Amino acid sequence: MQLINGEAVRGRAPEKKYRARYLEVLNAAAKLFSAKGYQAATTTHIAEELGIHQASLYYYLKSKEQALEQICEIAIDGYVRFSQAIRKSRQPVTTKLRKLIFMHLITLELRPNFFKVFQENRKDLGDQARHRIGQQIRTYESNVESIIRQGIRAGALRADLNPVRATLALLALCNSVAVWWHVRSDEAIQLIAKDLADIFIKGAESGKAAAKPGV
Amino acid sequence: MQLINGEAVRGRAPEKKYRARYLEVLNAAAKLFSAKGYQAATTTHIAEELGIHQASLYYYLKSKEQALEQICEIAIDGYVRFSQAIRKSRQPVTTKLRKLIFMHLITLELRPNFFKVFQENRKDLGDQARHRIGQQIRTYESNVESIIRQGIRAGALRADLNPVRATLALLALCNSVAVWWHVRSDEAIQLIAKDLADIFIKGAESGKAAAKPGV
Amino acid sequence: MQLINGEAVRGRAPEKKYRARYLEVLNAAAKLFSAKGYQAATTTHIAEELGIHQASLYYYLKSKEQALEQICEIAIDGYVRFSQAIRKSRQPVTTKLRKLIFMHLITLELRPNFFKVFQENRKDLGDQARHRIGQQIRTYESNVESIIRQGIRAGALRADLNPVRATLALLALCNSVAVWWHVRSDEAIQLIAKDLADIFIKGAESGKAAAKPGV
Amino acid sequence: MQLINGEAVRGRAPEKKYRARYLEVLNAAAKLFSAKGYQAATTTHIAEELGIHQASLYYYLKSKEQALEQICEIAIDGYVRFSQAIRKSRQPVTTKLRKLIFMHLITLELRPNFFKVFQENRKDLGDQARHRIGQQIRTYESNVESIIRQGIRAGALRADLNPVRATLALLALCNSVAVWWHVRSDEAIQLIAKDLADIFIKGAESGKAAAKPGV
DNA sequence: AATGAATGAGTGTTCATTCAT
DNA sequence: TATGAATGAACACTCATTCAT
Numbered sequence: 001m002q003l004i005n006g007e008a009v010r011g012r013a014p015e016k017k018y019r020a021r022y023l024e025v026l027n028a029a030a031k032l033f034s035a036k037g038y039q040a041a042t043t044t045h046i047a048e049e050l051g052i053h054q055a056s057l058y059y060y061l062k063s064k065e066q067a068l069e070q071i072c073e074i075a076i077d078g079y080v081r082f083s084q085a086i087r088k089s090r091q092p093v094t095t096k097l098r099k100l101i102f103m104h105l106i107t108l109e110l111r112p113n114f115f116k117v118f119q120e121n122r123k124d125l126g127d128q129a130r131h132r133i134g135q136q137i138r139t140y141e142s143n144v145e146s147i148i149r150q151g152i153r154a155g156a157l158r159a160d161l162n163p164v165r166a167t168l169a170l171l172a173l174c175n176s177v178a179v180w181w182h183v184r185s186d187e188a189i190q191l192i193a194k195d196l197a198d199i200f201i202k203g204a205e206s207g208k209a210a211a212k213p214g215v
Numbered sequence: 216m217q218l219i220n221g222e223a224v225r226g227r228a229p230e231k232k233y234r235a236r237y238l239e240v241l242n243a244a245a246k247l248f249s250a251k252g253y254q255a256a257t258t259t260h261i262a263e264e265l266g267i268h269q270a271s272l273y274y275y276l277k278s279k280e281q282a283l284e285q286i287c288e289i290a291i292d293g294y295v296r297f298s299q300a301i302r303k304s305r306q307p308v309t310t311k312l313r314k315l316i317f318m319h320l321i322t323l324e325l326r327p328n329f330f331k332v333f334q335e336n337r338k339d340l341g342d343q344a345r346h347r348i349g350q351q352i353r354t355y356e357s358n359v360e361s362i363i364r365q366g367i368r369a370g371a372l373r374a375d376l377n378p379v380r381a382t383l384a385l386l387a388l389c390n391s392v393a394v395w396w397h398v399r400s401d402e403a404i405q406l407i408a409k410d411l412a413d414i415f416i417k418g419a420e421s422g423k424a425a426a427k428p429g430v
Numbered sequence: 431m432q433l434i435n436g437e438a439v440r441g442r443a444p445e446k447k448y449r450a451r452y453l454e455v456l457n458a459a460a461k462l463f464s465a466k467g468y469q470a471a472t473t474t475h476i477a478e479e480l481g482i483h484q485a486s487l488y489y490y491l492k493s494k495e496q497a498l499e500q501i502c503e504i505a506i507d508g509y510v511r512f513s514q515a516i517r518k519s520r521q522p523v524t525t526k527l528r529k530l531i532f533m534h535l536i537t538l539e540l541r542p543n544f545f546k547v548f549q550e551n552r553k554d555l556g557d558q559a560r561h562r563i564g565q566q567i568r569t570y571e572s573n574v575e576s577i578i579r580q581g582i583r584a585g586a587l588r589a590d591l592n593p594v595r596a597t598l599a600l601l602a603l604c605n606s607v608a609v610w611w612h613v614r615s616d617e618a619i620q621l622i623a624k625d626l627a628d629i630f631i632k633g634a635e636s637g638k639a640a641a642k643p644g645v
Numbered sequence: 646m647q648l649i650n651g652e653a654v655r656g657r658a659p660e661k662k663y664r665a666r667y668l669e670v671l672n673a674a675a676k677l678f679s680a681k682g683y684q685a686a687t688t689t690h691i692a693e694e695l696g697i698h699q700a701s702l703y704y705y706l707k708s709k710e711q712a713l714e715q716i717c718e719i720a721i722d723g724y725v726r727f728s729q730a731i732r733k734s735r736q737p738v739t740t741k742l743r744k745l746i747f748m749h750l751i752t753l754e755l756r757p758n759f760f761k762v763f764q765e766n767r768k769d770l771g772d773q774a775r776h777r778i779g780q781q782i783r784t785y786e787s788n789v790e791s792i793i794r795q796g797i798r799a800g801a802l803r804a805d806l807n808p809v810r811a812t813l814a815l816l817a818l819c820n821s822v823a824v825w826w827h828v829r830s831d832e833a834i835q836l837i838a839k840d841l842a843d844i845f846i847k848g849a850e851s852g853k854a855a856a857k858p859g860v
Numbered sequence: 861a862a863t864g865a866a867t868g869a870g871t872g873t874t875c876a877t878t879c880a881t
Numbered sequence: 882t883a884t885g886a887a888t889g890a891a892c893a894c895t896c897a898t899t900c901a902t
Contacts, residue, residue: 021861037338039254043897055899056862064897123252158417165410172391173384180383195380200414202373233885258872270874271887279872451882467768469684473876485878486883494876553682588847595840602821603814610813625810630844632803663864688893700895701866709893 018060025050025060026074029067030113038068038121068121069129075118076136078107083143093151094201097170100144101200102193104174108181109189116178141167170200233275240265240275241289244282245328253283253336283336284344290333291351293322298358308366309416312385315359316415317408319389323396324404331393356382385415448490455480455490456504459497460543468498468551498551499559505548506566508537513573523581524631527600530574531630532623534604538611539619546608571597600630663705670695670705671719674712675758683713683766713766714774720763721781723752728788738796739846742815745789746845747838749819753826754834761823786812815845 028049032041043064047054061067082103086096107115122133145167151157157166173196181192243264247256258279262269276282297318301311322330337348360382366372372381388411396407458479462471473494477484491497512533516526537545552563575597581587587596603626611622673694677686688709692699706712727748731741752760767778790812796802802811818841826837 018861037254039252040339042895052861053863054897055864058898059862124255161414162410165407166414168391168395169388169411169414172387175391176383176387192380195377196384199376199381199384202417236886257870259870267886268888269872270889273873274886448882467684469682470769472874482882483884484876485885488877489883554685591844592840595837596844598821598825599818599841599844602817605821606813606817622810625807626814629806629811629814632847666865687891689891697865698867699893700868703894704865 022060025057026067026070027113029061029064030071030111030117033068033071033121034113034116038117038124065124065126065129068117068125069133071114072118072122072125072129072133073136075107075111075114076133076140078111078115079104079140080136080143083140087143087146093147093154093156096147097151097201098193098197100147101170101174101197102190104171105177105189105193105196108178112178112182119175119178141171144170173200237275240272241282241285242328244276244279245286245326245332248283248286248336249328249331253279253332253339280339280341280344283332283340284348286329287333287337287340287344287348290322290326290329291348291355294319294355295351295358298355302358302361308362308369308371311362312366312416313408313412315362316385316389316412317405319386320392320404320408320411323393327393327397334390334393356386359385388415452490455487456497456500457543459491459494460501460541460547463498463501463551464543464546468547468554495554495556495559498547498555499563501544502548502552502555502559502563503566505537505541505544506563506570508541508545509534509570510566510573513570517573517576523577523584523586526577527581527631528623528627530577531600531604531627532620534601535607535619535623535626538608542608542612549605549608571601574600603630667705670702671712671715672758674706674709675716675756675762678713678716678766679758679761683709683762683769710769710771710774713762713770714778716759717763717767717770717774717778720752720756720759721778721785724749724785725781725788728785732788732791738792738799738801741792742796742846743838743842745792746815746819746842747835749816750822750834750838750841753823757823757827764820764823786816789815818845 025046029041029046032045032049035041036045043057044054047057050057083100086100086103089096091099122130125133145163148157148161148163148166148170152159152161152163177192177196181189240261244256244261247261247264250256251260258272259269262272265272298315301315301318304311306314337345340348360378363372363376363378363381363385367374367376367378392407392411396404455476459471459476462475462479465471466475473487474484477487480487513530516530516533519526521529552560555563575593578587578591578593578596578600582589582591582593607622607626611619670691674686674691677690677694680686681690688702689699692702695702728745731745731748734741736744767775770778790808793802793806793808793811793815797804797806797808822837822841826834
């Protein structure tokens with residue numbers, strides 16, 4: 001028996017099927033956590049979603065909380081990866097910020113449940129996992145902060161901008177979308193991203209004479 | 216014991232004492248809900264916080280959920296009241312927005328737990344209460360939206376600003392503070408409010424050259 | 431301080447008032463026990479009926495169960511007393527039986543709650559009290575049985591009548607009225623008593639040629 | 646797990662085992678309800694009777710009240726069924742009445758607890774179930790009343806007999822047996838039924854001289 | 861690969877009762 | 882004479898989790 005990522009892994013062919021079903025289970029958990037909240041969603045709800053018996057969940061999951069952990073880890077990994085890429089890329093800062101906002105929002109379209117759960121239910125993690133995830137969040141934030149500092153240094157952003165506060169504001173703007181998206185409207189993520197970027201950037205960037213038309 | 220409107224009414228002086236203790240109980244509940252979440256906070260935790268037996272809570276509370284209701288109602292009532300006042304006042308729109316942001320944030324200083332609970336746990340309310348509170352939230356939002364529309368009409372804000380989206384963005388900015396304030400820093404609310412207002416307004420207002428005189 | 435019936439008794443004048451209020455309390459308890467059942471009726475319900483605070487009940491009552499005891503005792507005492515009188519009286523047995531049935535039913539009109547509670551809730555008494563009451567019930571039953579044996583001996587009742595079974599049947603007939611009286615009809619107790627007596631006696635008495643018209 | 650009509654359906658063989666155990670659980674509940682009363686019997690008591698943990702009850706039972714419902718439904722269904730059959734049968738009315746009394750009493754021997762619980766604890770049902778059961782009771786009563794009216798029309802029963810009162814009296818006679826049977830004696834149900842029938846019928850039937858031939 | 865059966869620790873809530881005032 | 886405040890023991894019920902099969 002091999003160990004991958006600290007998990008016992010079954011034989012050759014079955015392993016693939018197991019993995020596939022495991023992801024289905026995770027998806028179902030994410031869907032229910034997202035819909036009802038982690039505490040209110042019961043293992044019975046998740047099992048019903050999958051059409052299996054409650055006890056069968058435990059063939060795939062070590063515990064309910066471990067499912068939450070996995071979901072949060074997958075979500076934060078995505079954030080960390082694209083923020084890293086954007087930070088290191090070579091383009092104007094405003095372009096970077098627009099890209100970042102777009103990428104942050106597009107996660108909602110790709111795996112809506114994972115990211116909603118990550119945002120709203122990571123507080124329900126156990127201490128250890130919460131701190132591990134928290135570490136990653138701070139990595140994401142510091143990537144964003146780096147970009148903003150680059151912008152300030154380059155003169156593209158206001159010199160008096162508080163980089164920490166601006167970072168938190170930017171992320172708050174992005175995260176807020178998850179709450180009303182699909183409830184209040186079904187507008188395309190791209191349009192929403194553009195509007196948010198306009199609000200953030202046109203205030204953050206220095207020395208603009210007037211509203212740039214086609215931005 | 217007299218009955219007025221089906222509710223037990225206590226005498227003069229005792230009534231005061233009861234009310235005072237009732238608010239202490241509500242505060243303790245808000246503190247625990249805020250710290251652990253509504254579902255995870257048990258009535259035992261709340262009672263311990265007050266130094267009384269769990270069953271004694273029910274001398275003051277009809278139920279755990281009714282406590283949540285009260286907390287949310289007190290919170291949203293505050294928002295509705297000041298937003299109404301600001302909307303109807305006669306001052307430049309940017310001044311109104313700065314005032315609004317400041318008022319929204321100052322609530323954190325007054326009753327931090329009430330507003331955190333309101334933001335994070337109103338989803339745990341029963342259907343009836345949630346809808347009642349939802350009604351109030353929409354009133355608050357429409358007050359904010361009104362102010363933004365006034366600004367657009369008056370030419371103080373960008374003509375191409377989407378008023379709905381701008382409203383949600385503004386509130387997201389304000390609400391995000393509750394998450395990190397007192398954790399990440401203990402800076403004065405006033406300074407935070409000014410920074411957020413700068414980020415929001417300088418992007419939202421049209422035709423500014425670089426002016427930051429009296430901001 | 432004197433002791434009457436094992437209870438501490440207060441001073442001169444106040445004693446009368448106390449006793450009067452005590453009976454009011456007992457009445458209220460009987461009313462609620464009768465309406466909701468002993469277990470389902472709470473001390474709060476009883477206090478509300480009296481317009482006093484729950485805790486104030488305990489100025490008059492040692493406990494909820496003691497109230498039930500008192501109620502049952504008052505009820506059974508009534509039964510024992512009139513059955514004794516009728517048994518010892520000198521009249522035809524059928525007259526005695528008709529009188530007994532009438533007396534048993536008339537209790538419903540006099541103190542409906544006490545007797546309903548006695549019938550339906552004496553099983554909720556503690557062991558000691560239940561046995562004490564049970565003793566009294568057996569006295570009542572044996573008075574009735576005596577009358578029936580008198581009738582058999584005198585030839586007025588069937589010789590092959592099983593006296594024990596006939597006693598139980600007679601009392602069952604009487605007790606059943608409490609269940610539907612005032613629910614299903616408001617006919618006079620006298621008429622009901624006559625009908626029941628007819629059903630019981632015309633079967634129990636021997637050698638009747640045909641239905642006696644005016645009985 | 647398949648879902649049919651919203652209810653979980655088990656496979657072939659296990660289904661049988663489940664059903665069997667379910668009935669054991671219901672029996673245990675009936676036994677405890679009958680011994681202590683519905684309110685006083687706790688789920689812990691019932692579980693102890695079965696030798697399982699209290700929580701395990703809820704694998705079989707939706708709630709304590711639902712158990713009571715089931716018990717009452719099973720009981721009343723029996724009454725309705727045999728009373729229907731007897732009413733429609735073609736035999737002398739007195740034979741019908743004797744049969745009815747016998748059938749009513751024989752239920753005590755089959756499932757003593759179910760019928761005691763039905764008689765004494767149906768008042769503890771929730772409104773909905775109580776009304777549903779009440780409907781059935783009225784069906785039973787009206788079947789009995791029909792038989793009595795047949796008898797009156799046919800001249801077999803007294804013309805001045807009040808059919809409603811006679812019905813209630815008959816049922817009271819039958820129901821009363823549950824209270825003392827097995828406590829006071831262990832006589833055969835048949836003998837008891839005969840005695841009760843004699844008491845009821847010989848009063849109810851008209852124009853008998855002194856005849857007790859084949860009774 | 862999945863489940864039937866069961867459990868143990870808890871959860872909110874109720875209620876009779878107490879006692880200082 | 883009555884009550885405000887509090888309690889302790891119990892209660893029905895829930896739920897994540899286990900394990901033999």
